[in-house]
Amino acid sequence: MPVELTPSQALGLWHSVTLDQVRVDSRDLTLRQMAILLQIYLVPPPHTVRGLAATLGVTKPVITRALDTMGALGLVDRVRDERDRRNVVIKRTVEGALYLEKFGDLIINQGRNLHL
Amino acid sequence: MPVELTPSQALGLWHSVTLDQVRVDSRDLTLRQMAILLQIYLVPPPHTVRGLAATLGVTKPVITRALDTMGALGLVDRVRDERDRRNVVIKRTVEGALYLEKFGDLIINQGRNLHL
């Protein structure tokens, strides 16, 4: 089920959501961090550092650093893979799920309020 | 004309657009910079540093720095207001308009490709 948007709607939606996010959220995730977070929560696990790096097209330290930051914020968690102890499996958290749920609501509401 | 989205559609759209943006765009604007850019191009002029700061809920130096960066990228331009020379009027550029046009296309296409 596709979403059909006009150029005005597309940019207007992005505008209002971005604006609201800047005004409200002190955490201020970077674009990369946001992409990683959404990937973790919207794509079926397991997620690894290597996998995320490949998906985003960035180097592994970028992922490590983003996980450090978002881990400190409680948005994600890291667990060593016991079957292959070289791997780290990235886990979702309740707080992270809540964060994205609120963010989704923000998008929906701003979309609803679009009057162009 | 509102845009009605389900939670899956809202986050899915954000996911795919963010992912694509990370992969493709080396400029890597911050959330604040993006909000400023969209404000300049979607809201009727004139735009001033002070006005943008108030709209975004940030301090003036944040706006000055963002304009420095985006000015260097050619996305916006600054012109002294001749009627009150204390003010600076922020101008749109062809390159900035093109940038947002491409970004809008990206959103539209990712929305169209959403199959949940």
Added chain:
DNA sequence: CACAAAAGAAACGCTTGCGTAACGATCGGC
């Protein structure tokens, strides 16, 4: 004309993210 107010920029020290390169831990094949 003096002087406070206003707008934007510059200065300051700090934090955070970046890319590259090096590192320790772990695995699998021989």
Added chain:
DNA sequence: GCCGATCGTTACGCAAGCGTTTCTTTTGTG
């Protein structure tokens, strides 16, 4: 058991953004 390959992290120097404070220019008002 060794040894190259793989995985994630750490280290390093650098660039960029942050908040606060200070400065410069310009305005308008007494």
